[in-house]
Amino acid sequence: MIRSAKMLKVGESSGLSKWIAGIIVTFYALVTVMPLLWIVATSFKSPPDSISYPPQIVFEPTLEGYVNLFTERSRQTDEYIEKLGPPETWYEEIVRERNMVVTGPSRFAGRYWNSIFIGFGSTFLAVVLGTMAAYGFSRFKVPLKDDLLFFILSTRMMPPIAVAIPIYLMYRELGLSDTALGMIILYTAVNVSLAVWLLKGFVDEIPREYEDAALIDGYSRFQAFIKVVLPQMKAGIAATAIFCLIFAWNEYAFALLLTSGNAQTAPPFIPAIIGEGGLDWPAVSAGTTLFLLPIVIVTVVLRNQLLRGITFGAVRK
Amino acid sequence: MATIEIQNLCKTYGDFVAVRESSFTIQDGEFFVMLGPSGCGKTTTLRMIAGLEVPTAGHIHLGGEEITYSPGSQRNIAFVFQLFALYPHMSVQDNIGFPLKVQGVSRKERKNKVEEVARMLQIDHILKQGVGGLSSGDRQRVALGRALVRDAQAFLMDEPLGALDAEFRDLMCEELRLLHNRVGATTVYVTHDQVEAMSMADRICVMEKGEVLQIATPDEIYARPTSKFVGGFIGSPSMNFLPAQGGIDSGAKSLAVKGGEVAIPEMYQAITSDSAWIGARPEHITLSDQGALRGETVSVEYMGSRQLVVVDTECGRLRVRSDNHIPVKTGDNVGLDFDADALVVFDGHTEKAIDSALFGGTAHG
Numbered sequence: 001m002i003r004s005a006k007m008l009k010v011g012e013s014s015g016l017s018k019w020i021a022g023i024i025v026t027f028y029a030l031v032t033v034m035p036l037l038w039i040v041a042t043s044f045k046s047p048p049d050s051i052s053y054p055p056q057i058v059f060e061p062t063l064e065g066y067v068n069l070f071t072e073r074s075r076q077t078d079e080y081i082e083k084l085g086p087p088e089t090w091y092e093e094i095v096r097e098r099n100m101v102v103t104g105p106s107r108f109a110g111r112y113w114n115s116i117f118i119g120f121g122s123t124f125l126a127v128v129l130g131t132m133a134a135y136g137f138s139r140f141k142v143p144l145k146d147d148l149l150f151f152i153l154s155t156r157m158m159p160p161i162a163v164a165i166p167i168y169l170m171y172r173e174l175g176l177s178d179t180a181l182g183m184i185i186l187y188t189a190v191n192v193s194l195a196v197w198l199l200k201g202f203v204d205e206i207p208r209e210y211e212d213a214a215l216i217d218g219y220s221r222f223q224a225f226i227k228v229v230l231p232q233m234k235a236g237i238a239a240t241a242i243f244c245l246i247f248a249w250n251e252y253a254f255a256l257l258l259t260s261g262n263a264q265t266a267p268p269f270i271p272a273i274i275g276e277g278g279l280d281w282p283a284v285s286a287g288t289t290l291f292l293l294p295i296v297i298v299t300v301v302l303r304n305q306l307l308r309g310i311t312f313g314a315v316r317k
Numbered sequence: 318m319a320t321i322e323i324q325n326l327c328k329t330y331g332d333f334v335a336v337r338e339s340s341f342t343i344q345d346g347e348f349f350v351m352l353g354p355s356g357c358g359k360t361t362t363l364r365m366i367a368g369l370e371v372p373t374a375g376h377i378h379l380g381g382e383e384i385t386y387s388p389g390s391q392r393n394i395a396f397v398f399q400l401f402a403l404y405p406h407m408s409v410q411d412n413i414g415f416p417l418k419v420q421g422v423s424r425k426e427r428k429n430k431v432e433e434v435a436r437m438l439q440i441d442h443i444l445k446q447g448v449g450g451l452s453s454g455d456r457q458r459v460a461l462g463r464a465l466v467r468d469a470q471a472f473l474m475d476e477p478l479g480a481l482d483a484e485f486r487d488l489m490c491e492e493l494r495l496l497h498n499r500v501g502a503t504t505v506y507v508t509h510d511q512v513e514a515m516s517m518a519d520r521i522c523v524m525e526k527g528e529v530l531q532i533a534t535p536d537e538i539y540a541r542p543t544s545k546f547v548g549g550f551i552g553s554p555s556m557n558f559l560p561a562q563g564g565i566d567s568g569a570k571s572l573a574v575k576g577g578e579v580a581i582p583e584m585y586q587a588i589t590s591d592s593a594w595i596g597a598r599p600e601h602i603t604l605s606d607q608g609a610l611r612g613e614t615v616s617v618e619y620m621g622s623r624q625l626v627v628v629d630t631e632c633g634r635l636r637v638r639s640d641n642h643i644p645v646k647t648g649d650n651v652g653l654d655f656d657a658d659a660l661v662v663f664d665g666h667t668e669k670a671i672d673s674a675l676f677g678g679t680a681h682g
Contacts, residue, residue, distance in 0.1 A: 207400055207402065209398040209399070209400050209401075209402035210402050210404065212364075212367075212369050212389075212396065212398065212402065213396065213398060213402040213404075213463075214404075215368075215369065215388070215389045215390060216367055216368070216369070216389045216390065216392075216394065216395070216396045217390070217415055217416040217419050217463075217467075218390040218416060218419035218420055219390065219419055220390070228404060231406045232405065232406065
């Protein structure tokens with residue numbers, strides 16, 4: 001008791017260090033968040049504002065970047081535009097101010113959907129396979145267990161892109177090039193090793209007694225796994241899922257190499273906007289902003305699970 | 318309620334023998350404690366009874382029915398774990414009602430049973446709480462509740478008090494025994510704590526290195542250990558062992574030790590091996606000037622009604638529990654007298670007790 005009282009006193013008197021810590025954290029947050037804020041701001045600027053010097057902090061927001069991102073446009077003469085009559089939609093209006101007309105939707109929506117499908121699909125598969133493998137490795141006698149675990153880990157010892165050419169050739173032979181299935185398999189394969197190792201740590205932390213109790217209380221092994229072990233792995237699964245999703249979501253090199261017309265994801269598409277209509281920074285920023293959203297949402301939704309980590313209320317250690 | 322019969326039960330993990338040819342019967346309604354140091358095979362035996370481990374050989378019968386290889390869920394037994402294993406994502410009442418839920422008991426009936434058990438354990442006021450914030454004593458009661466709720470044929474407990482603080486342990490020891498008296502269920506209780514075993518058991522089974530050494534009532538095991546290990550493991554402070562030389566003839570009534578001659582119960586059996594041990598509990602040695610053995614006092618511990626005197630003799634260091642009215646202080650040269658009728662003689666090689674008047678011809682030499 002005396003000791004804890006003492007510690008409390010030390011904590012109280014260190015108001016200054018608290019302030020310093022606060023300032024450092026705030027500064028760090030600013031440094032990290034600045035580029036993101038800049039991207040979001042740029043996505044709402046008009047093209048001239050986006051490249052004006054000195055940079056504009058206060059500007060008139062416009063959705064031009066988003067319109068440009070989602071549409072294909074062509075430049076027309078004033079006479080041609082006048083003949084068309086008044087614009088029918090709000091985005092048509094924005095486009096016409098630049099002497100252009102909308103000729104159709106861009107491929108961004110499709111690319112974005114590919115990203116979601118491939119990213120979440122491969123994350124789901126990696127986590128499901130990883131959870132079951134981790135449980136098996138943690139609980140059962142697996143022949144050559146240590147060697148297998150090392151082998152699984154060793155797949156992460158080189159950068160995945162090192163095997164790009166063999167994979168490219170394999171995929172071409174197997175007809176998996178430029179397919180969503182191919183990309184899901186690839187990202188799952190890369191992620192599953194991470195998932196197994198992360199999740200095995202979490203399963204190891206769960207006392208076997210829970211399953212023993214469930215087995216005696218009348219559950220089968222599989223029921224015990226689903227109903228007793230899984231709920232306690234929530235935090236671990238959430239953390240693992242986020243890691244897997246971030247990898248699959250951000251992956252650029254394989255996507256550039258293996259996909260083109262059909263299964264292309266957003267990462268290789270966004271820089272391609274630059275080439276299409278000159279340096280359209282608002283459109284690029286709009287693409288990037290939308291691209292960031294899912295990860296932000298998922299992280300916010302799962303943040304309680306992430307922060308809580310694993311605490312086993314009922315077990316006294 | 319049922320008897321549990323264990324026949325020639327074996328469990329090996331590769332070359333390691335966890336349980337070796339155990340056979341014993343646990344009577345209906347008995348509080349049976351399996352005692353031994355960690356790694357002696359007591360928990361493995363319990364887990365085989367529970368169906369959590371598959372025996373390498375042997376048979377287990379529960380209430381006359383062979384259950385050796387049937388899954389734990391079909392055995393109708395309840396298990397209380399050392400770390401309680403309360404499901405952390407469920408409330409107290411869900412935890413207690415869990416076995417019934419799995420068995421498909423209706424919600425209403427479940428509620429009644431849970432409340433009945435909770436009243437018995439005096440935890441009915443915390444039924445709605447989560448298990449995370451409970452004190453260890455309450456967690457223990459919830460774990461017991463989960464076992465009690467299902468009308469099991471036998472209760473198996475694996476060091477259920479091991480995770481409790483010392484003060485709680487005494488309290489729960491008492492509660493457990495009272496509960497057993499009331500419920501009368503066949504109970505198999507595993508512990509490494511001999512005090513727990515002595516205070517609760519109807520019978521104690523002492524195991525070491527996978528072997529059952531002795532099964533007897535607490536007083537029998539205390540007074541007549543059939544092996545040196547049992548003698549040394551049970552009792553605190555533990556039994557003194559005096560090395561003795563030479564063989565022993567049947568009918569011998571005393572044994573030569575270094576620095577003296579100690580009277581022993583009449584031997585019913587001769588041993589030819591060249592060494593033996595005399596086992597003497599601290600209370601079977603008294604300080605006396607005419608004593609058979611002399612030595613120097615190393616320390617004196619005051620223990621209320623008694624004092625524990627540690628004496629260095631030619632036979633090694635001996636602990637004596639003596640009346641505290643005898644004045645003795647560190648450094649004193651004292652004589653020691655032995656309570657001849659209570660001494661146990663062990664074979665120096667097999668470390669088994671030698672049959673004597675103490676055993677009345679019943680020791681398994």
